[in-house]
Amino acid sequence: MSIMSELTHRDRVFDFLTPTASPVDVRHGPILYLEDVTVSFDGFKAINNLNLTIDDGELRCIIGPNGAGKTTMMDIITGKTRPDVGSVWFGSRHNLLTMNEPDIASLGIGRKFQKPTVFEALTVFENLELAMATDKRVLPTLTARLTGEARARIDEVLTTIGLTDLRHREAGILSHGQKQWLEIGMLLMQKPRLLLVDEPVAGMTEQEMERTAELLTSLAGKQSVVVVEHDMGFVRSIARTVTVLHQGSVLAEGSMDDVSNDPKVIEVYLGEGA
Amino acid sequence: MLKIEKLNQFYGESHTLWDLDLDVPQGQCTCVMGRNGVGKTTLMKCVMGEESVKDGSILFAGDVELTQRKIEDRSRLGIGYVPQGRQVFPLLTVEENLRTGLAVRQDGSKTIPERVYELFPVLREMKNRRGGDLSGGQQQQLAIGRALVIEPRLLILDEPGEGIQPNIVAQIGEVIRKLIEEDGLTVLLVEQKLPFARKYADRFAIMDRGRRVAEGEIAELSDALIKQHLTV
């Protein structure tokens, strides 16, 4: 795009001129739709002809060997990575491939990263505050005040993630597991239509896992959830439909039982002992 | 192999480890457990020297007082470390990541032991890819592989199974056992997942808010203990 034409796009400079994103349209079927997506890095195909459909309100688990392309898939959905070919739709209205990360996020796609990334210089409270679903344009952000309602919401989430005591500590000092929880909290604050959760229970104890499982299942229905996880116990406890990725494409899809008995899945992923 | 006594550690003003005692017997796998944020990682860092301790002692191999040693000397003594969060060198290739461990090998070998590649074939496959480009699980495998390159006497594993696919997790467990049995390796393991701990560890220690609250043979790890210290 030439510089000139961008300069004439005044609305791209001043966000108060930007039209607000229109809501996601799910009347005609799935909320997320990936078709024939391929992405390669220096010739290595991390995603190879991937097709995936997530229905509105669904909770989907995705498993697959290390390097199968699960995280890369999330990168594609959230606009971090552009596929070489293929199409990705959010509802039937939004072509995600034409949008950038903040646009996609404001459409209502939230993500928890595999490696927890929080704002280390900000407090736990502020991390949650920033994640909160509100008007995120510049001037509204500048003039934003915290309403009682919003504060209550933050408090609620703080309780859920068990960090109430640490709310005014900088997020940088949290332990690994605490950061995982904070990320989940930020995801909750965003109230997205679609949650992409990459390895939520890594580093959690069995009991914490149970809590997480409860949390995610309670979200499903209102929101759509995609969970990537290697802990089979956890997956079993929440899964309705499981998709197995392998070498960048779908290897198997079905109920947990179907999948875990699939010899191909056992061979490349579960191993005999599991 | 490792004997920790009355260890106290502070992050600035906050007292994180309290009078902590821990015994890691030679040729066994000791598993440290505890809820999030109780100080497991902190303890490992103290052993490695990445955090300084206020007082207390950490004796290695009977008579080496670790708290007096610089970090780099500790690995020279034969301690391998797989930290939580992988900590691979993102811009070094996989092979270069592994080669960083060659400096301290006792035998002065300049090649990466074949065993590492056998255990994690993906590392061979991706030899020339940058560490940071790997998937999460691949990075974790790289971190473990890297620690094995130095052929340690004591291996510290901070939640090693995190993000690794189930069959490889099992394989890692097997390797640990094999090293313990064949080479007399000592392992200090932090692990949350009970099945794994039960299957591969010899001993356990439970931490709660910076203190060691329980310790014993893995068989002694009772549901009561778990309920008391590991549930929220």
Next chain:
Amino acid sequence: ADEGPIKVGILHSLSGTMAISESTLKDTMLMLIKEQNENGGLLGRKLEPVVVDPASNWPLFAEKARELLAKDKVDVIFGNWTSVSRKSVLPVVEELNGLLFYPVQYEGEESSENVFYTGAAPNQQAIPAVNYLMNQVGVKRWVLAGTDYVYPRTTNKILEAYLKDHGVADEDIMVNYTPFGHSNWQSIVSDIKTFGSQGKKTAVVSTINGDANVPFYRELANQGIKAEDIPVVAFSVGEQELSGIDTGPLVGHLAAWNYFMSVDTDANYDFIDKWVAYTGKEDAVTNDPMEAHYIGFNMWKEAVKKAGTTDVDAVKDAIIGVSVPNLTGGYATMMPNHHITKPVLIGEIQDNGQFSVVWQTPSTVAGDAWSDYLPGSKDLISDWRKPLHCGNYNVVTKSCGGKSEVAAE
């Protein structure tokens, strides 16, 4: 206030880019003051130098000038090198009614009641040099190369007008500007070489300043431009600059100044001996701005003696007409326009970093504040004596330039 020492402010950069030129001038002043004190001071009082470092920073020059005048209450200031620093200081010395002696060749177009210009105006350096090249060397084609700032720009403007008046065609003049500190002269020197190989005798008139000179001369040498083929005459390269250059390959290139260290007079040899003794360095060199300070200091001294006081207004009046010996065997007189009379010397570089004088004006030339070759200023004159008392009197409109309004009040 007439007891205690007489304070002499020294306002030269001792750090930053200009320290390379200016720090010597500070030492010169300290030497002159020391000598004067050894000879009993002035009006029976000791002289006390007040040294500050304006650090090659132009606003800092103004600040330090104010500090000298308002805080240290100095009786006179010797200082500045670059024109911009002088421009920055000018309003301050005028406002606080100080005295400033400015020792460096400059572009002219200025005459302040409070400033005494002891360096050369363009008519005391550039024009005679060009005359020499035109008449004695037979130069027909001209390269005007300078650093891109006001002094070279103005000088070149004056020279262009002058050359055209003398029948030089447009295509026989090449003008080139480079940034301060320019160090990559390859293509410019190559262009000069091409320009100079068209069969007509060519010379380069260089107003290149400061650090850019070393790489420039080095490139000349390496591309094999010899003084015999294409001589370079410089207005900003003196002994001090040469002391940082391997002059072996540069023999014969020229400079125009009002003083050279090699000048064969006793006054000069004495001055050099004192300087060597003062600095303790056998290889210490002297240069034109040093002589200008020497003259300026002596003129101020004479004026103070004449006025019997260091009072600025009295000294200002007394100094006009004061004559002191220069170091080249003649006299320098302070003219009513606050510029002085100077001989113009052309020297050729020698392998020992000195210049050998090859030509000089038969008599001294009086500095012209306003150039006769610039349309805006050819009608202006400056005369600080009463009753005219004006730095920019327009002889056509018969009014005192910018001050007309003030006068009317």
Next chain:
Amino acid sequence: MNYSQSWLTRPFTERSTQIFLGVLFLAVMVVSVLHLVMPEGSALYVSSYTVTLLGKYLCYALLAVAVDLVWGYLGILSLGHGAFFALGGYAMGMYLMRQIGDRGVYGDPTLPDFMVFLNWDSLPWYWHGFDMAWFAFIMVLLAPGLLALVFGFLAFRSRVTGVYLSIITQALTFALMLAFFRNEMGFGGNNGLTDFKDILGFDLRTDAARLGLFIATGIALAVGYVICRAIVTSKLGRVSVACRDAEARTRFLGYRVERVQLFVFVVSAMLAGVAGALYVPQVGIINPSEFSPLFSIEIVVWVALGGRATLYGAVIGAIIVNYAKTVFTGILPDAWLFALGALFVLVTVFLPKGIAGLLPGLKKKTDDESEAPTSGKEATA
């Protein structure tokens, strides 16, 4: 931190801002009163030389605050803020030049001296309007603001970050310096703009005008400080910090990072412009050396020395360094660079948080429930 206050009033509820404004107000008052009331010989008399000097420090302080806003809170290490400062300065300088009218040496009623002397026959188009104060003052904000807008738009849109951004800001100011050196640009070349006569009808050489400018600078600093404080304590401030520490992550939360950066960058550039505009009449000259990359680096050094990401640290740093310069260049003309250099090294090594790190009470993060900070007395003592 009080999250529910309005963004503009929030700074005033902060202890640190209250102390800052109080100290600034007191200082300006004391200086003015001593200048006006005390007899000239008195030990307590503040000369107009000192007043102007202090005015200059305050300009630098405002400039440093502007740099700290983008560096400390947004993570943009601008090595080109001198450019915005200089543009503001040139806008003011052009106004002051036009005010000279026919009092220049050549007596030309419209053309500034340097144009007459370079044979320009008419005023270049971009000089028009600068005879009117309102226009010039708008340009003081607009010139740096527009440059920052265009430059920032391009750079942030392309996601230029880190040292890459730093270096292109440096290239920007370097290019402008070379351009302004050229006489053809019509800004007086290396000699710049100087020999100003009066401002808004007041003779610049009078003590009253000097004092007025000093007070105006004090006010500008106060306002600039409060604006910056308001930004950094607002939610936008926290988003800025988020951008600074994890730019990509911030995008995934739905913030348009480039716009946040652009907004703050432009505000900062304008503040720098104001600082430049107030600086020029007080020091009496503006020339291209204000565009020099080393000057911009020096500004960053002031901020780092004072303590990054505190704003008041920037003020402290700017004042201390420049005061040290004034003093050292006077009393240690041959060795002051040793002293200054040593100061930089020692502060970095021994005061990791800069000089502001010595003021413990001010930095504490307070609760949203507004838990009182530790005693302010301690902090200023």
Next chain:
Amino acid sequence: MSIIRSLKQLLIVCLLSLPVLGHAQANDEQAQSLLTQLAESSYGQKGKIAGEIARSGDERARGWLEAFSAGKLARIEPSKGDAEGSGKFVIVLSNRGRNWKVQDALTGDDLGEISRRDLDSIRVNNSLRSEIDGILSVIDLTVNDADKRLAAARGLRGNVDEAMAKKLTELMASEEDADVKATLNEALAIYKVEEQGDLSAVKTLSGSLNSEARAALNSATYSDDPALKQAARDALASIETKLKWNRAAETLYFGLSLGSVLVLAAIGLAITFGVMGVINMAHGELIMLGAYTTWGMQQMLPGQPGLALILSIPAGFLVSALAGVAIERSVIQFLKGRPLETLLATFGISLVLQQLVRTVISPLNRTVVTPDWMSGSIMVNEALSLTLNRLYIIGFALVVFVGLMLIMRKTRLGLEVRAVTQNRAMARSMGIKATKVDIMTFALGSGVAGLAGVALSQITNVGPNLGQNYIIDSFMVVVFGGVGNLWGTLVAGLSLGTINQLLEPWAGAVLAKILVLVFIILFIQKRPRGLFPQKGRAAEG
């Protein structure tokens, strides 16, 4: 000009008829009187007297003329000096300082040192000097050394007149060296085209790149003879095409040489900043130290500038590397994990180092001599010569680059330093001695800066400001190339240099520089991480 020229030719003819300068020992009185005339006459007369001296047959004449031409012939002031010496002519052996070493011009006796005050130099100027050079070089046309003959022949082009032409034709017949012969032929052809409008001579000149030849052809295009006019035009046109190519080659050379200077200045920074992440504002001063080392070496080895320069390569590396170690140990090591603050501290260090040089050595520039083997240029053809100092520097830059590349790629240090900068704690946990690595790497980067200084001393100022002039450019090159990538630094330096030189003839030096900066700004928009960016997940961290 024309007077001088004909005078010179007169001399040449005279001299050519003289087999060698005289054998006879002329008497001293005559010599004294000739020299006195030389000393006392005006510039206009001196040439003639010099000619007389040359023809006097005195075997000392050549020495006098050479000394005169070099400004080293002087007379002890008749009124001053000790009684016996006054009025004596002397040859100055050393003219530095206030007392000069002299020897008696007539007897060759060493007279020791005489104060400058008591000496009157016999003034010489450019035109005299070239006259004397002419006199001396014409003699060279008949010497045995073919190189000297070639040089003399070259000098003749454009200086031939009727009398000369005849002589030259004779000389050509006996000349054996092909180059000399061709050059003489060309000289003759220039004369023929210019003065006689000789059509056949145009052909001789048609391929020539010599500027005198071009001038001759040019004048022929104004001839009345249409055939000659056309032939001259054609010849010029073909020369013009050739010249264009040569100019292009020259520009490219200039670009590469500027580029290699940038690479040299930046490459050390590519280590300290690019790899270690230290924003080293004192980098320029480390370069400066290298340059001063060269100066110091030349002071210690007077008269052997070449040897001193070669020794400066290790010495400059060492001095800067040690300075680097000192900086690292005293400051940088305390700033681990605070890379931005290294800017503050190293800025301070750079101020201190600059002022230290001003105070301890001098605020003035120092002279660094270019050894003979690095001076001048090698001539590819008449229109294209490559300056030697730059040629050496291009080579030096490449050698330094390759050396660094090998160290970073092939030694363990390269691996370890990258590991340490990427994750210090982890690197130490792997047994890497981070402190040692820091010291070695910083020393390496600093040492390379010192090498740059050694090289720069051959093309620019050696003074306290040297560093400041390169620091900004260095950072730009490193960043433009992509931080952490040595190849990037090489390509960035060379391409920025070339772009600058391509733009310069068209835009002028100032505008070219501005355009290069604007280019950098725009380029970074397209490639926000430099020429060779770190790609992929790893870079985003």
